[in-house]
Amino acid sequence: MSTITDFWKFIQGKLRGGKSIEVTSKDITEFIDREEWNRLALYEFALHSGINIIANALSACEVRTFKNWEEVYNNQHYLWNYEPNMNMNASQFKQKLVWSLIYKNECLIIQTRKGDFLIADSYEHEQYALYQDTFRNVTVGMDNGNGISRPYTFQKSFKMEDVLYYRLSNRNITALMNQLMDDYERLLESAVQKFYKSGGERGTVTIDANASTATYGVKEDGTPRSFNDVYRDLLNNQFKEYFKSPNAVLPLFKGFDYQTKGGETSKKSTSEIKDVTDITDEIYERVANALQIPPALLKGDVADVTALTKNLITFAIDPIAKMIETENNRKLYREEVLNGNYQMIDTSRIVHMTAAELATASDKMISCGGWNIDDIRRKAGDAPLNTEWSKKHFLTKNYEELNDLENDKVDTPNGDDIKNNEGGKDVAT
Known part of the structure; x- marks a missing residue:
């Protein structure tokens, strides 16, 4: 909450x-x-930071579309990479998809008659064992980020085959995290109270015996202010404001006297500070483990960021991308995926590689025919040339087919030629 x-x-x-x-x-x-103002602030901050990391990473991925095993730039490519609907761009759409998927453990997308993809904000999910699941009261447009919401609820029901439905796991990870965080919040509150107590103000209040019979003016409603009213206000309100303020004056009625007893209690020890930081780190680590994010990356550590990013892509990004990719292919392309009509989410776009970093790898990939010139330019973030020669694949003599090598003559160190005879033994000629 x-x-x-x-x-x-x-x-x-x-x-x-x-x-x-x-x-x-x-x-x-x-x-x-x-x-209770900051009761869940730390957990919510850690959870939202983790979701943001995954959402931002997936929004940077390109959805590549293929037809007959060749990459094409068709309507599906435009929808998933530029404009899924008239009110959102592709980056915003992917971020909302990931937020719903992780925070709610599931995400429902419907496609309108115009072809726009819309993320449902609320719906009723009726599950069946032997029939298709049904989605009713599907509402969209409840959260547009600017405080103005004019949602629309579809009157029709949707079958499972008519929607894109993503489910992260069988258990809602955020619900489990909320249960775990209740215990951590109590520990953190105890550590914080210990921290404040170690540096808190101490003192004694002396009240004269005649104070209870004195007059203290009137209250806002005009009734006389009694001794008990003054006493409760002093302990519950006046002292609280006095202790919280770095510079303050405490007015006291006649008969009341305050003496500070702070002394060495104003010094905070390393133990109290470490209690708070240890529990804070523990909360971050539990959230990171739940989201499969390296804890150091969630905390903002920059040491060995390359290895951390690879772990992030392997354990947090790729599984979600694969799940989205599989659902899209089985609903949008169905059995045509067997004929080479499909889409894939390219997570390699998450890691930015400069031309210098690609130099060695690109040379090897060109020589073995793996990449062409346009492929390398896309990896480096440059625009493809889209020319006939830049789309060609090259193969050096080092990567000839095995049959060609068996039939070719090979020079021996002594100058003789050898070739493979019918008996399977190489003989000099």
Whole structure:
């Protein structure tokens, strides 16, 4: 649950009979003073950071389309790489897809009559064992990121064969993480309280015996302010503001006296600080493990980033990309994939390689016929030449077919020629 949701529920608790009320600064202060403002902030931040890493990486991937085993640039290529619908570009679309997939554990995409792909924000999923699953009350447009939402709910139901449905796993990882984080949050809260306590203010309040019979003015409603009112306000509000402020003055009524007893308690030891950092690191590691992200990458460490990025692609990006790719092929192309009509998600685009880094690899790939000139330019981030010669594949003499090598004569060190005879033995001629 987010902080905004918590605050909204707090305000709703103040509503009476559905009447509108004005939210004052006092209400906001009261919510913050409940000490729940940052209850899930650390976990939510770590989780959102991890999802952002995966979403940004997948949005950088190119969806390549093929027909009869040859790459083509058709309508499907345009939809998945440029404009899946009229309100989103491909990068935004892929990021929302990943967010829904990881945060909700599933994602539903429907295609309109115009051919646009829309990500469903809510729906009812009816599952069957022997028949196709059905999706009802499919609603889109609930979250557009700018606070203005005019959703639309389809009146028709959708069969499984009519939609693209992605499911991350059999268990919702975020739901499991929420259960785990409840324990970590209590540990973190205890460590934070220990941290604050080690450097907190200490003191004693002396109250004169005659203070209980003194007069303290009137309250906002005009009624007299009693000793108990002053006492509760002093302990619950005045001292709290006084202790939180770096520079403050504490006004006291006659009969009240405060003496500080801080002393050495104001010094925070390394132990209290380490308790907080250890639990913080533990939360980050658990979130990283759940998302299959290297913990160092989630924390922002830059040491050995190349190896970390390879692990990220192998364990976090490729499985999701393969799942999306498989679902798209079985729904959009069906059995035509056996004839070479399909799409693939190219995750090699995630890692940026310069021309210098590609130099050695490209030379080998050209000599064995693996890449052509346009392939190398695409890997380096340059535009393909799209010429007849740049699309050709070359093969050096080092990569001749085995049959050709068996039939060719080979020079021996002593100048004799050898060739393979019918008996299978090489003889000099």
